[in-house]
Amino acid sequence: GAVVSQHPSWVICKSGTSVKIECRSLDFQATTMFWYRQFPKQSLMLMATSNEGSKATYEQGVEKDKFLINHASLTLSTLTVTSAHPEDSSFYICSASRAGGENEQFFGPGTRLTVL
Amino acid sequence: SQKIEQNSEALNIQEGKTATLTCNYTNYSPAYLQWYRQDPGRGPVFLLLIRENEKEKRKERLKVTFDTTLKQSLFHITASQPADSATYLCAPSNTGFQKLVFGTGTRLLVSP
Numbered sequence: 285g286a287v288v289s290q291h292p293s294w295v296i297c298k299s300g301t302s303v304k305i306e307c308r309s310l311d312f313q314a315t316t317m318f319w320y321r322q323f324p325k326q327s328l329m330l331m332a333t334s335n336e337g338s339k340a341t342y343e344q345g346v347e348k349d350k351f352l353i354n355h356a357s358l359t360l361s362t363l364t365v366t367s368a369h370p371e372d373s374s375f376y377i378c379s380a381s382r383a384g385g386e387n388e389q390f391f392g393p394g395t396r397l398t399v400l
Numbered sequence: 401s402q403k404i405e406q407n408s409e410a411l412n413i414q415e416g417k418t419a420t421l422t423c424n425y426t427n428y429s430p431a432y433l434q435w436y437r438q439d440p441g442r443g444p445v446f447l448l449l450i451r452e453n454e455k456e457k458r459k460e461r462l463k464v465t466f467d468t469t470l471k472q473s474l475f476h477i478t479a480s481q482p483a484d485s486a487t488y489l490c491a492p493s494n495t496g497f498q499k500l501v502f503g504t505g506t507r508l509l510v511s512p
Contacts, residue, residue, distance in 0.1 A: 288443075318499060327489065327504045328444070377443045387432055387493050389500060391443030 285311050288380050290392035297368055298400055304364045305395045307378030313358040314380035318389065319351075322375045334361055368399045402428045404503040406490060412509045413480055421475040421506045423490030430492030433466050433473045438487045438505065447488075448475075480510045 287310040297303050307317060316335050320328040332353050334340040340353035352364040361380075365372055375396055379389040405424045413419050423433070431452050436444035450457045450466045450473070457464050463476040477484050487507045491500040 290443075327502045330499050330501070333499050375441070379443070387498070388434060388446045388449050390446060391436075394441070394443045396441070 286382065286390040287311055288314075288378065288390045288392040290378055290395050292395060293393060294396040294398075296398045296400065299369050300367055302364055302366045303368055303397060304362055305376055305378075305397075307361045307363070307380070307392050309359045309380045309382070309390070312380075312382040312390075314361075315358070315383045316381045317355055317361040318379045318381075319353060319361075319363050320377045320379065322377060322394075328377065331363075365397065368397070370399045373397055373399045402426070402492075402501060404428075404490065404492065404501060406488075406503040407506045408504055410507040410509055412511065415481060415510055415512050417480055419477040419480045419484070419508055419510070421488050421490075421508065423473040423475065423503055425471050425492050428471070428492055429468075430494055432493045433464070434491045434493060434500065435462075435464055435473075435475050436489045436491065436502075438489060440487075444489055444502075477508070480508075482510045482512050484508060485510050 289308045291306045318333050319331045322328050330343050331346045332340040332342045334353050334355035336355050336358050342348045355361040375394050377394040379391040403426045434449045435447045438444040448464045450464045461478045465474045487505040489505045490503045493500050
């Protein structure tokens, strides 16, 4: 149990385009979902926390107008990178916490974004 | 500010030995401490969670200790195997569905 999927697993896009990444909890309801970014040889950096039906809470330094997060249901959250630039190229990972859990997070497999 | 430190250098050990990884934190009083495993190009996988009132927790070949006085957690893998080679991340947390702040991780290499 507690499986989280992400789609797509990798994407290559041109500079200036927008990219949407989906995160789904497959067998549980995710009270809270988190979006992280990871650059090579670095640890995960939290970008934002989202709760179903409410606005996401962004970490300091993360542009909310550039990284749009929608948490429309208890099993789906999306991250849209708007007007992507090469410096946005990174590994984006989502995670989800489930109600009744002990605050452990279940991570998706990640999405590799490359902006040309 | 909160700081989480893990050995940045890779830990190389031989198969069958016990691997011990360290996580130190400062300016923080977490109620929980979590350990995750991350393989290259993959998302982290939850391994163990230990509460502040627990000194030790075990799961199969894994053992975690939590010393709130030293502000340190140790993560042990006994009878290590090459398949245990990965990066291990620690993440202190508090109650509720709060965000996790991850350490930089320690890469473990188990050679046959």
